[in-house]
Amino acid sequence: MTDVQMPAGDQAQQDGPMLAADGTTLKRSLARSLRRRKIQALMLIAPLLLFVLLTFVAPIFDMLYRSVENSIVSNTMPRSTTLLKDWDSATGELPGEDVYEAAFYDLFLAKERKDHTKLGTRLNYERTGLSSMFRQSGRGMDKIADAYLDPLKDLDKDWDEAEPWLDLMGDADWVAIAKDARAEEAPNFVPNAEIVTLLPNTVEAYAEFQTFLKEEDPRKRLGREEPWGLVHIALFNDLEQTDVSAYSGPGADRLAEASQLVQSGTVDIPTFAMGFADAHDGWVNIEIWRTIQTYSPKATTGYFLNAVDMKLTPDGAEFRPEKERVYGLLFSRTIYMSLVITFSCILLAYPVAYLLSNLPLRQANLLMILVLLPFWTSLLVRTSAWKVMLQQQGVINEVLVWMGLIADDNRLALINNQLGTIIAMTHILLPFMILPMFSVMSTIPPSYVRAAKSLGANNWTAFWRVYFPQSVPGIGAGSILVFIMAIGYYITPAIVGGNTGTFISNRIAYHISSSLNWGLGAALGAILLAAVLLLYWAYDRIVGIDNVKLGG
Amino acid sequence: MSQTGQNDAFVEFERVQKSYDGETLVVKDLNLTLPKGEFLTMLGPSGSGKTTCLMMLAGFETATYGDIRLDGVSINHIPPHKRGIGMVFQNYALFPHMTIAENLSFPLEVRKMGKSEREAKVKRALDMVEMGAFGGRRPAQLSGGQQQRVALARALVFEPELVLMDEPLGALDKQLREKMQFEITRLAHDLGITTVYVTHDQTEALTMSDRVAVFNDGRIQQLAPPDELYETPSNSFVAQFIGENNTLEGTVKEMSGETCLVELANGAVIDAKPINVSGIGDKTRVSIRPERVEFNKDRLQEGAHLLKAEVKEFIYMGDMFRTRLSVAGNDDFIIKSRNAPDQTRLKPGEMIEIGWLPDDCRALDAH
Numbered sequence: 052m053t054d055v056q057m058p059a060g061d062q063a064q065q066d067g068p069m070l071a072a073d074g075t076t077l078k079r080s081l082a083r084s085l086r087r088r089k090i091q092a093l094m095l096i097a098p099l100l101l102f103v104l105l106t107f108v109a110p111i112f113d114m115l116y117r118s119v120e121n122s123i124v125s126n127t128m129p130r131s132t133t134l135l136k137d138w139d140s141a142t143g144e145l146p147g148e149d150v151y152e153a154a155f156y157d158l159f160l161a162k163e164r165k166d167h168t169k170l171g172t173r174l175n176y177e178r179t180g181l182s183s184m185f186r187q188s189g190r191g192m193d194k195i196a197d198a199y200l201d202p203l204k205d206l207d208k209d210w211d212e213a214e215p216w217l218d219l220m221g222d223a224d225w226v227a228i229a230k231d232a233r234a235e236e237a238p239n240f241v242p243n244a245e246i247v248t249l250l251p252n253t254v255e256a257y258a259e260f261q262t263f264l265k266e267e268d269p270r271k272r273l274g275r276e277e278p279w280g281l282v283h284i285a286l287f288n289d290l291e292q293t294d295v296s297a298y299s300g301p302g303a304d305r306l307a308e309a310s311q312l313v314q315s316g317t318v319d320i321p322t323f324a325m326g327f328a329d330a331h332d333g334w335v336n337i338e339i340w341r342t343i344q345t346y347s348p349k350a351t352t353g354y355f356l357n358a359v360d361m362k363l364t365p366d367g368a369e370f371r372p373e374k375e376r377v378y379g380l381l382f383s384r385t386i387y388m389s390l391v392i393t394f395s396c397i398l399l400a401y402p403v404a405y406l407l408s409n410l411p412l413r414q415a416n417l418l419m420i421l422v423l424l425p426f427w428t429s430l431l432v433r434t435s436a437w438k439v440m441l442q443q444q445g446v447i448n449e450v451l452v453w454m455g456l457i458a459d460d461n462r463l464a465l466i467n468n469q470l471g472t473i474i475a476m477t478h479i480l481l482p483f484m485i486l487p488m489f490s491v492m493s494t495i496p497p498s499y500v501r502a503a504k505s506l507g508a509n510n511w512t513a514f515w516r517v518y519f520p521q522s523v524p525g526i527g528a529g530s531i532l533v534f535i536m537a538i539g540y541y542i543t544p545a546i547v548g549g550n551t552g553t554f555i556s557n558r559i560a561y562h563i564s565s566s567l568n569w570g571l572g573a574a575l576g577a578i579l580l581a582a583v584l585l586l587y588w589a590y591d592r593i594v595g596i597d598n599v600k601l602g603g
Numbered sequence: 604m605s606q607t608g609q610n611d612a613f614v615e616f617e618r619v620q621k622s623y624d625g626e627t628l629v630v631k632d633l634n635l636t637l638p639k640g641e642f643l644t645m646l647g648p649s650g651s652g653k654t655t656c657l658m659m660l661a662g663f664e665t666a667t668y669g670d671i672r673l674d675g676v677s678i679n680h681i682p683p684h685k686r687g688i689g690m691v692f693q694n695y696a697l698f699p700h701m702t703i704a705e706n707l708s709f710p711l712e713v714r715k716m717g718k719s720e721r722e723a724k725v726k727r728a729l730d731m732v733e734m735g736a737f738g739g740r741r742p743a744q745l746s747g748g749q750q751q752r753v754a755l756a757r758a759l760v761f762e763p764e765l766v767l768m769d770e771p772l773g774a775l776d777k778q779l780r781e782k783m784q785f786e787i788t789r790l791a792h793d794l795g796i797t798t799v800y801v802t803h804d805q806t807e808a809l810t811m812s813d814r815v816a817v818f819n820d821g822r823i824q825q826l827a828p829p830d831e832l833y834e835t836p837s838n839s840f841v842a843q844f845i846g847e848n849n850t851l852e853g854t855v856k857e858m859s860g861e862t863c864l865v866e867l868a869n870g871a872v873i874d875a876k877p878i879n880v881s882g883i884g885d886k887t888r889v890s891i892r893p894e895r896v897e898f899n900k901d902r903l904q905e906g907a908h909l910l911k912a913e914v915k916e917f918i919y920m921g922d923m924f925r926t927r928l929s930v931a932g933n934d935d936f937i938i939k940s941r942n943a944p945d946q947t948r949l950k951p952g953e954m955i956e957i958g959w960l961p962d963d964c965r966a967l968d969a970h
Contacts, residue, residue, distance in 0.1 A: 501663055502696035504683040506710035507761065513684070516709070520700040 118573035121351035127170040128157040132347040151323035162189040184333040191330020196280020219302040256285040341365040354574035389537035395477040396484040404488035437475040441465035467549025484529035491525030613639040619669035631821040644800045646808040647818030689758035689766040697742035704738035710761040728760040748779045839967040842890040867931045874961035886969035895963035896938040909956040
């Protein structure tokens with residue numbers, strides 16, 4: 052055999068890693084040859100993968116994100132929430148003047164952007180009444196600012212006019228363009244250099260005002276709008292500290308007058324805290340401040356706690372009072388009813404699936420059409436049909452009364468309760484139980500039962516000891532399918548469930564489409580998802596997911 | 604089949620007929636008697652009715668007409684689980700959700716046997732098929748041959764007097780099949796069980812059975828021990844079906860007791876033994892086994908008729924030479940010769956003369 056050339060692979064086996072014919076390692080060579088096929092395969096599934104990512108994975112993650120997301124509070128009230136972090140609510144004292152001042156700036160800006168009502172709606176989920184409090188406080192913020200404007204206005208009416216402010220604050224060239232009615236777009240604000248050094252806070256506030264105007268409408272003529280109260284307050288603060296006598300630009304007289312007034316100390320300015328108290332009683336209620344403080348962080352467990360009948364308080368999570376608890380009941384009812392539906396489906400589907408897989412082909416096909424018929428009918432029609440069947444004046448009750456089995460004034464309540472939901476959903480989900488069972492049963496060869504009988508087992512023993520254990524994977528697959536579909540079912544419980552037969556999904560739908568509390572809806576959905584995964588895991592541990600078969 | 608065997612008849616089919624659709628008979632007038640301890644094989648092509656017969660015996664099919672008796676008792680109306688017949692299925696039918704030991708224990712459990720007795724019997728049965736170490740495994744963890752042994756052990760563990768086997772070796776490879784053939788016969792004889800074995804593999808039937816029933820078209824064509832079946836087939840179906848066979852068509856020309864002369868289509872005349880030809884002028888099909896054909900004149904009888912033949916192909920098979928000839932218009936005439944040092948190796952194109960002993964050439968029916 053000396054003339055036989057040893058293949059490269061065999062040689063390599065003796066010294067070091069396996070080599071391919073061209074000397075590269077076999078592993079790399081294999082990876083290279085497989086890569087092309089992998090890429091091809093990936094390209095083929097790419098559209099579906101993309102579709103699934105966009106329509107399935109992304110919404111789920113979005114839902115999970117929404118269930119903890121809470122940036123609206125800190126985004127709308129950035130200054131005050133930062134200060135509130137250091138406020139110790141346990142002392143029983145209201146927050147300090149600095150917090151009120153910060154809250155004033157936050158709310159003033161929020162009011163201008165009309166964000167304060169959104170924040171009110173958000174906080175209203177946690178504490179009723181906050182929605183109206185925030186709505187009303189919008190006007191209160193103007194009142195607080197008016198305390199500064201009014202004395203200035205008494206000195207000179209120009210302090211409440213748009214154009215004099217423009218002249219005072221802006222650079223001369225910029226003012227000329229800003230006032231030009233023909234300008235296509237307002238230019239960015241350029242401050243008067245002299246004023247910047249004299250009144251830095253005022254310029255800053257004014258610049259913010261101008262930026263806001265420009266964002267609102269780029270083509271707005273800047274000279275038309277009177278500045279915010281924030282500008283007046285900033286001017287007050289500046290004039291308290293600065294000597295403006297050296298200034299000689301536009302509006303120098305007005306400024307000097309105002310400076311005199313401010314420095315004289317005769318103007319009576321109330322504190323921000325008093326202003327807030329005027330705006331709404333809530334602002335001097337320590338509980339409301341605690342609520343705002345509790346919900347300041349960008350992420351919150353509040354939605355999840357709400358979803359399990361608890362609430363987040365400054366002292367941590369605690370259960371809601373007995374009569375406010377709804378979700379625990381709904382979750383347990385959903386799971387209990389889904390289990391009942393699953394078991395009813397098993398009981399009804401097993402004989403049908405058995406017949407399907409053991410009848411001669413012709414009869415089995417006919418039976419299969421009957422099983423599939425519901426699939427070809429609209430879900431809504433089927434559910435509505437059940438309404439006709441089950442209601443007090445419905446077919447079943449009428450027949451029972453006609454037969455004399457029940458009294459006319461004692462008709463059975465078959466609908467708008469749990470019984471109605473169970474009956475209708477068992478019917479609707481039955482095919483999902485029959486089909487996996489059938490596909491498993493049809494793979495069980497008849498020789499097993501024959502073997503059992505030849506070994507001395509009677510019909511029942513042969514079925515129970517030999518046939519049934521082999522059909523269990525079908526029951527498992529059907530049960531998982533039916534249970535998971537049932538636990539998230541929505542339409543049927545909504546139509547036939549009444550008050551006592553609704554599922555958690557009906558509540559989720561309510562929060563998504565009616566109360567618009569998406570965070571709570573998302574949290575409920577996330578808990579439902581977790582419950583399903585948990586049950587799936589438990590099923591895997593107890594029965595083993597390998598024992599689930601949807602077909603041969 | 605005769606009345607004399609009535610006393611030791613263990614299994615009896617009497618005038619049994621079976622039809623599935625009410626129009627055609629799958630089994631036509633079956634009469635069969637098995638004494639205790641016999642190994643009988645039902646051999647036949649698919650659709651010949653052999654499996655139906657087995658299923659009727661097991662109780663999974665009912666006879667349309669006729670009587671099936673087991674140990675003198677009619678079992679037509681006894682359900683399968685009360686017949687006490689062991690059965691080995693084609694796909695083994697080992698219960699996949701039970702271990703090997705549980706599979707074997709099953710027939711004992713349904714007979715309400717005690718635990719210790721069950722365990723002892725299971726162990727004995729597994730040891731019997733040399734599978735003692737595999738009791739804890741699942742069927743899917745065993746090879747085909749191992750599953751086959753377990754299926755056999757399961758059919759025997761409750762000590763039935765009759766065991767039915769439905770093509771049990773069909774799924775095994777050749778080597779394993781031969782080994783199992785031997786083991787099954789050994790077990791059947793050692794335990795003294797009556798066995799009915801269904802197969803379409805004639806080698807299996809010949810090597811294993813005490814008697815073979817050749818089925819075709821719903822009837823038993825011949826019921827005989829293997830050697831008789833091979834050497835003296837009683838009609839041309841059996842001759843064709845069992846073993847390799849050369850046939851020549853012809854007409855009976857002369858009959859003289861134990862031998863006859865048959866004139867072939869090309870006018871050549873050969874000696875044959877008349878089996879089911881009735882007289883001169885009958886169309887016949889003569890059958891000669893390939894290994895009984897001789898081309899060495901020294902070994903032939905004096906005065907034997909010879910046929911001219913042309914060698915078409917020579918195939919070297921190791922222990923044998925297989926030569927294809929063209930004889931009297933038949934291009935597929937095969938002869939087999941033993942690979943011995945003095946054996947002639949024929950070459951294609953060579954013209955030779957062949958002959959045989961008249962006893963080896965049987966004149967059978969022509970259809």
